[in-house]
Amino acid sequence: MNFIANESAQKLRGGFYTDPNIASFLARWVLEKKPKSVLEPSCGDGAFLEAIADEKCGSLRKLFGCEMERDEAGKARERVPGSSKLSVEIHTGDFLKWFLFHSQEAGQFDGVVGNPPFIRYQYLPEEQQFLAAWKNWPLQTPPMELQFCQDENGRSNY
Numbered sequence: 322m323n324f325i326a327n328e329s330a331q332k333l334r335g336g337f338y339t340d341p342n343i344a345s346f347l348a349r350w351v352l353e354k355k356p357k358s359v360l361e362p363s364c365g366d367g368a369f370l371e372a373i374a375d376e377k378c379g380s381l382r383k384l385f386g387c388e389m390e391r392d393e394a395g396k397a398r399e400r401v402p403g404s405s406k407l408s409v410e411i412h413t414g415d416f417l418k419w420f421l422f423h424s425q426e427a428g429q430f431d432g433v434v435g436n437p438p439f440i441r442y443q444y445l446p447e448e449q450q451f452l453a454a455w456k457n458w459p460l461q462t463p464p465m466e467l468q469f470c471q472d473e474n475g476r477s478n479y
Contacts (some may be wrong), residue, residue, distance in 0.1 A: 358430045363388070369386075370400065
């Protein structure tokens with residue numbers, strides 16, 4: 322059994338970054354559908370966002386990323402500054418909280434890309450455990466967009 326005290330800070334936050342070649346491959350894949358907007362719910366330092374922006378997809382108008390770590394969100398902003406044709410927004414904070422309280426303001430996304438953090442449920446801070454728990458949602462089942470979060474046994478599915 323692993324104990325939280327024995328884990329590195331990187332492992333506790335799920336901070337394992339995607340190889341640029343894989344990010345580029347997945348960026349091309351999500352852009353095949355010619356999306357107008359793409360979400361990266363755990364953008365880290367912006368590797369996926371940069372790979373998408375580098376592809377110069379003519380239909381793309383908006384990139385939106387969420388990142389909990391302030392320094393990493395800053396790196397993402399530096400990597401993908403946006404332009405007159407491409408709006409880029411990086412939210413510093415928890416994606417689940419943002420989704421619950423602010424997603425209506427952002428509208429819908431045509432594509433989602435990323436490499437979600439893999440963190441043991443019991444290692445999540447209490448607030449994140451609460452947000453991820455289906456029993457706390459006002460609906461019988463979580464919105465389709467969030468069914469990747471946790472199964473009925475408390476295991477992370479994504």
